[in-house]
Amino acid sequence: MTEATALYDLPGPRTRRRHALYGALSTVVILALLAWILYLLFDTGQFTSTKWMPFAYQGIQELLLRGLGNTLKAFAIAAVLSLALGGLLATGRLSDHRPVRWLATLVVEFFRAMPVLVMIFFIFVALRVQPLPALVAGLTLYNGSVLAEVFRSGVNAVERGQREAAFALGMRKTQVMAHVLVPQAVRAMLPAIISQLVVALKDTSLGFLITYEEFLHAGKLIASDLDYDLPFIPVVMVISPIYIGMCMLLSWFADWVSRRERRSPKTKGVAVATPGPGALLPGGVPPTAPRP
Amino acid sequence: MNVLTDNFSTYGAGFLGTLELTVYASLLALALGFLMASFRVAPVGSLRVFGTAWVTVLRNTPLTLLFFAVLLGLPRFGLVLPFQVFAVLALGCYTSAFVCEALRSGINTVPKGQGEAARSLGMSFGQTLSLVVLPQAFRSVIPPVGSTLIALAKNSAIAGAFSVTELLGTYKTLNELGYNIIWTFVWIAAGYLVITLAISALFHALERTWGVPR
Numbered sequence: 001m002t003e004a005t006a007l008y009d010l011p012g013p014r015t016r017r018r019h020a021l022y023g024a025l026s027t028v029v030i031l032a033l034l035a036w037i038l039y040l041l042f043d044t045g046q047f048t049s050t051k052w053m054p055f056a057y058q059g060i061q062e063l064l065l066r067g068l069g070n071t072l073k074a075f076a077i078a079a080v081l082s083l084a085l086g087g088l089l090a091t092g093r094l095s096d097h098r099p100v101r102w103l104a105t106l107v108v109e110f111f112r113a114m115p116v117l118v119m120i121f122f123i124f125v126a127l128r129v130q131p132l133p134a135l136v137a138g139l140t141l142y143n144g145s146v147l148a149e150v151f152r153s154g155v156n157a158v159e160r161g162q163r164e165a166a167f168a169l170g171m172r173k174t175q176v177m178a179h180v181l182v183p184q185a186v187r188a189m190l191p192a193i194i195s196q197l198v199v200a201l202k203d204t205s206l207g208f209l210i211t212y213e214e215f216l217h218a219g220k221l222i223a224s225d226l227d228y229d230l231p232f233i234p235v236v237m238v239i240s241p242i243y244i245g246m247c248m249l250l251s252w253f254a255d256w257v258s259r260r261e262r263r264s265p266k267t268k269g270v271a272v273a274t275p276g277p278g279a280l281l282p283g284g285v286p287p288t289a290p291r292p
Numbered sequence: 293m294n295v296l297t298d299n300f301s302t303y304g305a306g307f308l309g310t311l312e313l314t315v316y317a318s319l320l321a322l323a324l325g326f327l328m329a330s331f332r333v334a335p336v337g338s339l340r341v342f343g344t345a346w347v348t349v350l351r352n353t354p355l356t357l358l359f360f361a362v363l364l365g366l367p368r369f370g371l372v373l374p375f376q377v378f379a380v381l382a383l384g385c386y387t388s389a390f391v392c393e394a395l396r397s398g399i400n401t402v403p404k405g406q407g408e409a410a411r412s413l414g415m416s417f418g419q420t421l422s423l424v425v426l427p428q429a430f431r432s433v434i435p436p437v438g439s440t441l442i443a444l445a446k447n448s449a450i451a452g453a454f455s456v457t458e459l460l461g462t463y464k465t466l467n468e469l470g471y472n473i474i475w476t477f478v479w480i481a482a483g484y485l486v487i488t489l490a491i492s493a494l495f496h497a498l499e500r501t502w503g504v505p506r
Contacts (some may be wrong), residue, residue, distance in 0.1 A: 006399075006405075009407075009408075009411055011335065019335050026338045026339050044368060113484075113488055115446035117449040118481060118484060121460060122477045125477075198352070201354075203354070216357060216360060233368060244352050247353070247354070248352045
């Protein structure tokens with residue numbers, strides 16, 4: 001066992017033999033499953049040279065790269081804007097003025113409760129905005145609201161003594177925030193922030209649905225080309241490793257940061273957020289948010 | 293304002309579509325998530341690898357890509373089903389990865405001593421699992437599973453763009469009929485709010501009844 005759970009005792013010799021048997025059986029089943037998928041792929045002729053030919057052409061490679069570039073462009077703009085909006089809304093939620101706090105809370109709760117796609121479609125269809133700004137605006141509103149909640153819970157999670165000590169030194173609220181609370185909170189929240197950015201990266205694919213010319217859109221164009229015998233499966237087999245790989249890299253980075261921060265003495269006053277299960281979920285509760 | 297009253301049947305069909313998608317996909321996600329969680333904590337190496345791969349890949353897949361691959365890809369293997377079934381499949385598999393992680397971390401919150409105590413009382417593996425570990429794990433997974441299912445309800449909107457009857461898709465019909473587009477979206481938003489608030493109320497009730505007292 002890699003980690004200790006309450007489930008099992010240390011296995012004895014007989015149990016180990018039994019587990020080895022189960023292991024062999026399940027390996028056979030899994031391999032059979034993979035072989036079956038491979039057989040289906042060959043059987044339906046997915047590996048014919050006609051279907052893979054398009055990827056050898058420079059024009060099509062450029063089309064794919066342009067799509068990837070557009071995806072990354074939308075992601076970059078949306079990430080920067082959501083961080084900014086998140087900071088703004090978090091400031092609002094932590095404000096001393098009640099109306100400001102209420103307004104920020106209302107905005108955050110509303111945009112977190114709405115499906116991102118509904119917002120994107122609303123901006124695209126009802127406000128007649130171009131695809132890229134519509135996609136970026138939708139992603140920004142949603143991820144900004146979630147990030148605001150992450151920032152806020154991070155600041156609130158800083159040990160009370162830090163805030164009290166800073167006030168006792170005669171700092172103003174802005175100084176306490178800027179010099180004491182926010183630096184510690186951001187360090188501790190970094191993993192949660194990065195895994196929210198993974199959500200933003202994943203959700204850029206929603207641009208496909210509003211005809212933004214991103215990665216999937218490029219794939220769709222190639223896949224519907226009759227000249228190459230509709231190479232849909234090859235396209236999926238090329239696109240998904242790239243897409244999933246990018247998201248995985250970013251998630252691993254979040255994990256790495258979280259492990260690093262947990263060892264760091266600079267985050268002693270705050271519990272480091274884990275990029276946990278809910279974190280990568282569009283619409284999931286941010287990992288350190290107070291439970292409902 | 294009369295967008296809702298004039299098109300009650302259109303909205304109703306969309307609302308029911310979303311509701312059906314949510315319910316069926318939730319059931320699939322819970323079942324698959326439970327299976328994958330049991331793989332991930334199994335003492336058998338190959339099952340653990342399979343569970344881990346399932347979770348890692350699906351958690352990092354954009355849902356639109358999954359919909360794209362499932363709804364347009366599976367028919368090429370001769371598997372022709374209604375789009376709604378495909379949508380349930382895609383949504384359910386995607387969410388199962390998150391459910392699996394929630395369940396697994398729930399099982400890991402049960403202290404090791406609980407299992408050891410149960411075994412030292414002579415309980416079998418089945419008894420340890422069903423009488424000691426799972427009841428305690430269940431109490432702590434209610435909130436994360438709830439937020440996962442709320443996310444599922446919200447994600448079901450993507451199915452509408454792949455011509456499955458559901459709430460977001462109703463805007464097309466109403467737009468063609470020339471109704472005020474702003475109000476159309478207001479009622480769509482209200483429909484989603486009703487569903488997500490209902491799920492959240494359900495899980496609050498579960499939490500009150502069985503949750504870990506804090």
